[in-house]
Amino acid sequence: MSILHPLVERILENRKITDKELFLNPLYDARHDPFLLKGMDVAVARILEAIKNEEKICVWHDYDCDGIPGGALLFDFFRRIGYEVETYVPERSEGYGLNISGIDSLKEKGVSLIVTVDCGITDVVEVAHASTLGIETIITDHHLPQAVLPPALAVINAHQSDDVYPFKGLCGTGVAFKLVEALIQKGSFDIPEGSEKWLLDLVAVATVADMVPLTGENRTLVKFGLTVLRKGRRPGLKALLEAERIPLMAVAEDDIAFSIAPKINAASRMKSPKLSFELLTTESEVRAREIAKELVQLNQERKIEGMRVAKDVKKRMEMTPTSDSVIVMGSQSWRPSLLGIAATSVVETYQRTVCLWGMDGGLIKGSCRSNGSVNIVSLMVEAKDAFLDFGGHELAGGFSVSPEKIHDLPLKLQQALELITTKGGGEIDSGGRNKGIVESSLTLAEVNDVAFDALRSLGPFGMENPKPFFRFHNVSIAGINYFGKAKEHIRLTLADDSGRKADAIVFFVPRSLFKEKLELLSVGDVCTIEASVERSYFAGRKELRLRIENVVV
Secondary structure: OOOOOOOHHHHHHHHHOHHHHHOOOOOOOHHHOOOHHOEEEHHHHHHHHHHOOOOEEEEEOOOOOOOHHHHHHHHHHHHHHOOOOOOEEHHHOOOOOOHHHHHHHHHHHHHHHHEEEEOOOOOOHHHHHHOOOOOOEEEEOOOOOOOOOOOOOOEOOOOOOOOOOOOOOOHHHHHHHHHHHHHHHHHHOOOOOOOOOOOOOHHHHHHHHHOOOOOHHHHHHHHHHHHHHHOOOHHHHHHHHOOOOOHHHHOOOHHHHHHHHHHHHHHHHHOOOOHHHHHHOOOOOHHHHHHHHHHHHHHHHHHHHHHHHHHHHHHHHHHHHOOOOEEEEEOOHHHHHHHHHHHHHHHHOOOOOOEEEEEEOOOEEEEOOOOOOHHHHHHHHOHHHHHHHHEOOOOOEEEEEHHHHHHHHHHHHHHHHHHHHHHHOOOHHHHHHOOOEEEEEEOOOOHHHHHHHHOOOOOOEOEEEEEOEEEEEEEEEEEEEEEEOOOOOOEEEOOOOOOOEEEEEOHHHOOOOOOOHHHHHHOOEEEEEEEEEEEOOHHHOOOEEEEEEEEEE
């Protein structure tokens, strides 16, 4: 093993990573055997039989930035082996997962086998309905199974109680990739050895977007997936990066999280998920650029509408303040698909857990966001009688409520939070959060390209492998510049006693937890900041800078 940069050595020791070589250079061939996943053998045998008999197969995938890349991955695989398949992605108005009308439409098309991606694990009634029509179902999913599993031919999900797969953190697209690995192992396809690697760009996009742990096998898949992404072989992703002015050779996980994923998700929220699916599967560079341009516009509209809702909530809070620990508000005019971004903004303003709702087809649907003090799923479980349906993760969730019960929701959630606070068990597992740790102190002179490149070897960063940040003591403010349409971002020019200078950025100052401290700073002030080191390529200009995480005045 080559000599490590002192910063990298220090961080590996801080994080108690003992096998440093394997962590920094994961081996592609060290991936787990896909047949360790329960049901994989049955699923592969059935799909190969369907191919042999020229049956009509449908890939049914979810409409978010895990399900869409996963659906595209399976579609891409079947296209490469020369086998035509149907695809089905429900509109948001149809709801998450399988649905009866969609299954009926597939029957009319002659489909005899459905393979799900990122959905299906709770669809007991729908899978049973498909069976009555003579359609068999193979479920690939990563969401938590319930007590009763759907009566599918095979269920592939590492979270099943008797599943022995060593890694439980795969996203939906990751599970679909394991299915492709298994099919290639058992099938006799006329494709080059190792050709599945070209699908890893989709796995990387979904894994980062779905915020699953970036450890273990996920770290390997994303690391190699970013390499594939940088090759620019998928016209849609290449066009989206070009539209965002992100150079291919430098694309990183942050670009997926903040530039690619929101555009893919915008399609289902503002128009149709089929648009993003086409982006990821088109072989036409011209069409890819057209779709990328449209998705950028849709995402901008999504942000504007989401912020409009957030502004409405804040206005209501000013007019009728509430001391409740959970802010619950809604309107029949609010579009449910936009409430996540609005709730996030409200959480950042009031530092309270937020649930917002709107109307969709006569049903009330909403989004919850945690302020970090309570597990959203635990909160909704405690108030389960108030909902028709709910689900999500520690920090975010969605729900539906019957119109006659919506006025009870604020009290039910407040009572649920009080119960959780009293009896415990609703806390967020801090090990699973992407919360950074101050690794050590640095001087501005130590911020250079060599150090940055060394730090990048610790990536990809994300859940359970947070981006490291450092403490810079006694730096003086040599310049302050607000920028952005609403002057919502700030660039500080920092200087130290040696005369060394560095730029430091904070995006969306009003949402930062340290905005009051920032607003107190003036040129000439001396402070201590905590920041990560990043490289920007904005407008084609390469720049090394700091991203401020906290200010100590």
